[in-house]
Amino acid sequence: MIHLVWPLAFLFLPLPILILWLLPPVSDRSSAGLRVPFFKDISCEFDANTNKTCWPLVLSIIIWLLLIFALSRPQWLSDPVEQPKTGRDIMLAVDLSSSMEIEDFFLNEIAVDRLTAVKSVLQDFIRTREGDRLGLILFGSKAYVQSPLSYDLASIALLLDEAQIRMVGKQTAIGDAIGLAVKRLHNRPLNQRVLILLSDGNNTAGIIPAPRAAHFAALEGLRVYTIGIGAKYANPLFGAQQVNQAAVLNETTLKTVAQLTSGRYFSAQDTEELKQVYATIDKMEKVLIGQDYYHHVLELYFWPLGTALILSLILALLKSQLHSLFRGSNCRSQNNDKGEFQA
Numbered sequence: 590m591i592h593l594v595w596p597l598a599f600l601f602l603p604l605p606i607l608i609l610w611l612l613p614p615v616s617d618r619s620s621a622g623l624r625v626p627f628f629k630d631i632s633c634e635f636d637a638n639t640n641k642t643c644w645p646l647v648l649s650i651i652i653w654l655l656l657i658f659a660l661s662r663p664q665w666l667s668d669p670v671e672q673p674k675t676g677r678d679i680m681l682a683v684d685l686s687s688s689m690e691i692e693d694f695f696l697n698e699i700a701v702d703r704l705t706a707v708k709s710v711l712q713d714f715i716r717t718r719e720g721d722r723l724g725l726i727l728f729g730s731k732a733y734v735q736s737p738l739s740y741d742l743a744s745i746a747l748l749l750d751e752a753q754i755r756m757v758g759k760q761t762a763i764g765d766a767i768g769l770a771v772k773r774l775h776n777r778p779l780n781q782r783v784l785i786l787l788s789d790g791n792n793t794a795g796i797i798p799a800p801r802a803a804h805f806a807a808l809e810g811l812r813v814y815t816i817g818i819g820a821k822y823a824n825p826l827f828g829a830q831q832v833n834q835a836a837v838l839n840e841t842t843l844k845t846v847a848q849l850t851s852g853r854y855f856s857a858q859d860t861e862e863l864k865q866v867y868a869t870i871d872k873m874e875k876v877l878i879g880q881d882y883y884h885h886v887l888e889l890y891f892w893p894l895g896t897a898l899i900l901s902l903i904l905a906l907l908k909s910q911l912h913s914l915f916r917g918s919n920c921r922s923q924n925n926d927k928g929e930f931q932a
Contacts, residue, residue, distance in 0.1 A: 591889070594662035602657055648904045655897035659890045667885035678738055678781045679718070680770045681745075682726040683707060683752065684788035684818065686761040690754045693819055694860055703818050704754050707787055710863040715746045717871065724773060725749060728766035730758020730794045734773060762795025763788055763842065764802035771802075771809050782811040785870065786846070789819045790839030799842050803849035813850040815843035816857050816866055 685704065694706035701709075715723060723745050725736040735748050766786065774782040784806070792799040806813055819838040840856065847854040857863040 590666055592664045592666045594664060596661055598657055598661040601660070602654075605653060645904060645908060648900055648907070652897045652900050652904065655893040655900070659892075659894040659897065661890075663889040663893070665887040665889055677718075677721045677783060678724075678774065678777050679721060680724040680726060680738070680773060680784045681711065681749075682728060682732075682766040682770060682784060682786040682788075683711070683749065684761055684763075685727050685729045685752060685754055685757055686789075686791075686793075687755055687759040688761070688789050688791065688819070691819065696860060702754070703789070704752070706860050706863065707818060708749060708752075710860060710867060711749055711787075712746055713864070714867040714871075715742050715749070718742055726766050726769055726773075727752055727757055728762050728769075729755060730760040730762060732762055732765040732769045732795070733757055734769060737773065758794065760794035761788060761791050763790075763792040763799040763846070764797035765795035767799065767802035767806050767811075767813060767846065768797050770813075771806050771811050774811055775809060782809065784811055784813045784852075785816065786813055786843075787816045787818055788843065789837075790815075790817055790841070790843040792842055800845055800849065803846040806846075806850045811850060813846050813852040814855065814870060815847045815852065816855045816863070817843050818857060 683704075689704040689707075690702045692700045692702045694701050694703055696706060696709055719742070722738040722740055723736075723742060724734070724738040725745055725748055727733055727735045735752070736745055739745060763786070767784065770784040774784070797805075803813065817838050817840055838856075838858075840854070844854045846852070855862075855866040855869070857866050
C-alpha cells in the first residue's frame with residue numbers, strides 16, 4: 590500500500606491561487622533606459638490569441654500537483670512482517686564500597702583495584718549484549734538505580750565508567766541492592782527477572798539483610814547470579830596485619846543469596862575468571878520478550894519529482910516554440926500590411 594510520510598504537504602496545494610489573489614499583478618509599464626521611436630517596426634510581439642492556448646496552464650497545474658505529491662514523501666509499504674524479539678532483561682549491581690579499592694587484580698600485568706577490573710570486564714560484557722536490555726544499580730552504604738532497563742548499551746557503559754569508589758558510601762548494602770532489583774523487575778515476566786551482583790560479600794550496611802532480601806527475591810521469581818570479587822584470604826606476602834579482614838571475600842553470603850534465588854555463585858579472583866563468568870552467563874538461553882512488526886519500505890518520491898522535472902522542460906520548450914511561431918506570424922502579417930500600404 591502507498592503511505593504518505595508528510596500528508597500535510599497538501600496544505601500547500603492552493604498556494605499559487607493565494608499568491609495570485611493576494612499579490613497585485615506586475616504593471617506592464619516600466620521605465621525604459623533607452624527609447625527607440627521605431628521599436629514597433631522592428632519588434633514582433635505575441636499575438637493576443639496566444640493567451641487562448643490552454644496547454645501551458647494545464648502542464649503548470651500538473652507540475653505543481655506532482656511537486657506537492659513528491660513533497661508528501663510517498664512510500665510503498667509491504668504487509669507487516671512479524672518478527673519475534675528475543676533477549677534478556679538483566680540488572681547489574683556493582684559494589685562501590687571502600688573494599689573495592691584493594692589492588693588484588695592484574696590487567697596487562699599491572700596491579701589494579703577491584704572496581705577497575707570489574708569495569709574492564711563489564712565493558713566487554715555490555716558490548717556483547719546487543720538485543721538485551723540492561724540496567725545498572727550502584728551500591729555502597731545505600732543502593733541507587735543508576736540506569737533503568739534500557740537498550741542504550743552505550744549509555745550503560747558510560748555510566749559504569751563514571752562510577753567511583755565510595756561515591757555511595759564506604760560500607761556494603763547487598764540486601765538493599767537486591768531489594769531495589771526486585772522492585773525494578775517486579776513487572777517483568779517471571780522467567781526474565783535476572784540480577785548479576787558483583788561484590789566481596791561482606792554485607793555491612795543497609796536496611797534489609799542479604800538473606801532476607803534473597804527470600805523476597807525468590808518469592809518474586811528473581812534469579813540472582815552472584816560474583817565474588819577479591820581474594821579468599823589475606824596475602825601473607827604483604828603481611829596479614831596490614832590487610833583489612835572485612836575486605837576479604839565472604840563467599841558464604843554470596844552463595845546463600847544465589848542458592849535461595851535458584852541462581853548460581855561464581856568466584857572471580859582474577860580477570861580471567863571474571864571473563865569465564867560472563868561467558869557462562871552469555872550461554873544462557875534467550876527468552877521471548879516481545880514481538881516487533883516490520884514493513885519493507887520503498888521510497889517513491891523520486892518518481893513524481895522526476896516527472897515534474899521532465900514536464901517542466903517540456904513546458905519550457907512549448908513556450909519557446911509558441912513564442913517563435915507567433916513571433917514569425919506577427920512579423921509576416923506586419924510586413925504584408927506594409928507592402929499592401931505601399932502598393
